[in-house]
Amino acid sequence: MSYNNVKQILHGGDYNPEQWLDCPQILEDDLRLMEEAHINTVTVGIFSWSTLEPQEGHYNFAWLDKVFDEMEKRNGYVILATPSGGRPRWMSQKYEEVNRVDEYGRRHHHGFRHNHCYSSKIYRNKVENINTILAKRYGHRKSLIMWHISNEYSGECFCDQCQENWRKWLQNKYKTLEALNAAWNMVFWSNTITDWNQVVPPSPLGENKVHSMDIDWRRFCSDMTIDFFEHEIKTIKEITPHIPVTTNFMAEGHSTNDFIPLEGIDYAKFAKSLDVVSWDSYPDWHNNFEPVSKTAMKTAFIHDLYYSLKNKPFLIMECTPSCVNWHTLNKSKRPGMHILSSMQQIAHGSDSTLYFQIRRARGNSEKYHGAVIDHDNSNENRVFKEVKKYGEMLLLLKDIKGTKKQSRVAILIDWENLWALKRENAFCRKNKRYFQTLQEHYNYFWENDIPVDLLTKDKDFSQYEIIIAPMLYMIEAETMNKFKDYVKQGGKLVSTYFTGLADSRDVLYIGGWPQQLQELFGIKVLELDNYFDNEYNEIVYQDKVYQTKQYQSIIELHNATSLGEYQKDFYAHTPALTVNAYGNGQAYYMAARMKDDFLHDFYSQIANQYKQKYVICDQEVSVQVRFDDQYNYCFIMNFSEEEKKIEITKKSTDIINHIDIEGKIILNKYETKVLRIKKDTMFNS
CATH class of the missing domain: 2.60.40.1180 (Golgi alpha-mannosidase II)
Structure with missing residues (x-):
């Protein structure tokens, strides 16, 4: 059966029977308790390689066969993972090249997980072999609805094979050393490259101040991750073309009071290789630094992003019914929060609530991570009862599976732009906060129940009545012209400070702010000022005074109309907020970083009509x-x-x-x- 034919919301999650093969009664209890909790789906095999292939070329599938048999007896579903996220020790011992090399040139030993070299031909061959065996053995099973490819891709490798692939990637992009030197501005600091073998990744042992090189390295690492994924699915797609593939995207930032998408991989580009987007959702509920509603807004932003990547329902591949084990402080979900946070997943476009994990592990780093079945093996504890109640509710919501969402407002998001802003040392190292700034603009719409898509610059703009594009630091002529066409046709575009300073190489525009942007916004950006955290300017907008923070662009008014002016500093009484009538639409420029009170009042003026009235x-x-x-x-x-x-x-x-x-x-x-x-x-x- 394909996932596309499933008529209900998936409820279940990561199941690890290989950890309990010496406890047959536990495995029987699992089946009984899963049925009671209305679990209809299990994800198996994610870190099972050493059980599937305990010795090279020797396999053990009996335990996995039984999982399929038992789920099919219950008309349940199986999501089968490829095991590449955690290779067996015998492989690391016999084939050293499968282990990653760090930026200091140190070859890592076997350990943790997802630390393999993406370039290793041996590792790719071993992955292809086990995936082929799994696809041939289980591809025909009626309970198989989806392939979960590896697990939580991340990281980078600096080994010789990766460095060679890095040079090939650059040769394919730039063709000649002359073009590479020009793109990277290598005449600076006498860095000119005269031989392709001189090209090595940015590293603390060598060159790490060439910004264009660093952006390309980030692109390369992201592309290598996607290339490895494409290699994984090649045989699987040939053997089981009817079974869709996914992998679990992530969010990060708990230690900094943030909750944002993973920064290291261009998920917008990665999503094109997936049949279904899925992600692992672990908000820091009940924290001591923000109200629950603020945590909910940040989580909603990521839900909406992962829906928008393919503009269709996604899956929650992992979440917890209670607590995690890796925050600084791991707080249990309060009664009612599990159902509320799970309903939020469905409301924003998920067709699943899948947990990590079905049963708590009995040892090592995940033995206290939340689970449906706790160490007490009971159906009487609070968490199990809430999971069961939620499972009963999902049975009543089966008609929602596959339903859609629609937005008239979009916020533009760009991973490469993030990498460039984080790499740039100028202005202030710590407070660029690109993804967090997108959330600040998103907040008004979430609070006022106005649906929002998170849009990438390659998508069609025409279906949106408002597009918000904050801090678009790197921008090419193609995107500028696309913005002009969008506004000319009647759209409303909002942009901000930091927009339009560099091209896609992170090389600055000569002659100041690009002419296309000057024409569109009716202004010229002259300068970008930066304040310490305890400093602020003020602007007057609609007879109210608002404080700025951190960044203030100084602009010159051309054809635009000033809607608000600075009140302090050497640029007092100059424009801080402008609007330009361009064609049938309007282009707004927000010159300063503003607080929530201003963003609320500003967006209420241009977006109030999109509120639902129900x-x-x-x-x-x-x-x-x-x-x-x-x-x-x-x-x-x-x-x-x-x-x-x-x-x-x-x-x-x-x-x-x-x-x-x-x-x-x-x-x-x-x-x-x-x-x-x-x-x-x-x-x-």
């Missing part, structure tokens, strides 16, 4: 909509610590409680209501 609520109650040809499915979620009074203005059906509902109701702390509304009453686009 539910009247406050900013801590999130309303998200998915739809099919007949119905809108409205998720109303209370991300606050108290009950909320809300008003539902149209008659609808509460799917979970089997009642019709309209008017004023109470939404309890952490409660979610899922409403079904006939299509002609709302969002009929």
Whole structure:
């Protein structure tokens, strides 16, 4: 069976029976408890290579056969992983080249996971061999619905093979040394390259101050990751063309109070190789640095990003029903939060809630990571009961699987732009905060229940009425012209400080701010000023005074209209916010980094008409909509610590409680209501 034919939301997660083969009663209990919790899907094989192939060329599939047999008895589903994320020790011992080399030239020993060399021909051959065997053995099983390729790709390698591939990658891109030297501006500091063998990766042992080189290295590492993935799926696609493939994308940043997409891989580019996008969602709920609603906003941003990458439903491949084991402080989810956070996944476009893990491990680093089945092996503990209750709710929501979302607002996101901003030492090393700035602009729309897509510059702009493109530091003529066409046709474009300083090589534009941007925005950017964290300027906008922070562009007004002016410093009374009528649309330029109060008031002026009117609520109650040809499915979620009074203005059906509902109701702390509304009453686009 293909995933595309599954008619219900997937509920389950990572299952590791190989860790319990000496405990047959535990394996029997697993099946009983999974059935009780309405688990319909297991993901198996992720780190099972040493069990599948304990010695080179000697295989053990009996335990995995049994997983398929038992799931098929229960009409369940299997997501089968390729095991390349954790190779067996015998391979690292016999074939040293499969181990990565770090930036200091040190070959690593076997250890941890996902530390293989992407270039190693031996490793690629070994991966192809085990994947071929798995595809031939299990590709025909009716319970197999998807391939989970490896696990949480990340990292880089500096070995000789990777360095040779790095040179080939550059030769393919630049063709000649002259072109490479020009692109990297290598005349600077007498860096001119005269032989391809002189080209080595940026490293603390050598050159690490050539910014264009560093951007290309990031591109190369991302491309090598995708190339390894493509190698993994080649045989699988040939043997099982009807079974889709995915791999689990990530988010990061808990130690810095952030929660943002993984920075090291261009996921927009990677997503093109996937049939289905999936990701591992581990927000830091109940922290001590922000309200629950702020954590929910950051999480919603990433959900919307992973939906937008293919503009279709994604999967949550991992989340936890309780706690994790790797935050600085690992706090349990409070009662109700598991269901609320899981409903948020579905509301923003996921067709699954899959956990890491089904049963807690009994040893090593993940023995205290949350799980459906705890060490007590009981169905009576709080977490299991909440998972079971959620599983019962999902049975009632099966019609939502495959439904869509639609947005009229988009925020532009660009991984290469992130890499360039982080690499740039000028202005301030620590506070570029590109992804975090996108979240700050996203916040107004989340609080006001206006759906947003996260857009890459290669996508079609025409379906959006507002596009927000903050801090687009690297920009090419093609994108500038695309912006001009978009605005000319009636779109509203919002851009900010840091936009348009460099081209895709991270080389600055000669002659100042690009002419295309001057024409579009009706201004010229003259200078970028930078403040310490305890400093601020002020701007006046619509008779209110707002504080700036960190960055202020100094601009010269041409054809644009000034909407707000600076009040301090040597550029007092010069424009800080402008709008330019261009064709049938408007181009806004926000010259300074602004706080939430300004962003709220500004976006309320240009986007207020996109608010949905079906539910009247406050900013801590999130309303998200998915739809099919007949119905809108409205998720109303209370991300606050108290009950909320809300008003539902149209008659609808509460799917979970089997009642019709309209008017004023109470939404309890952490409660979610899922409403079904006939299509002609709302969002009929």
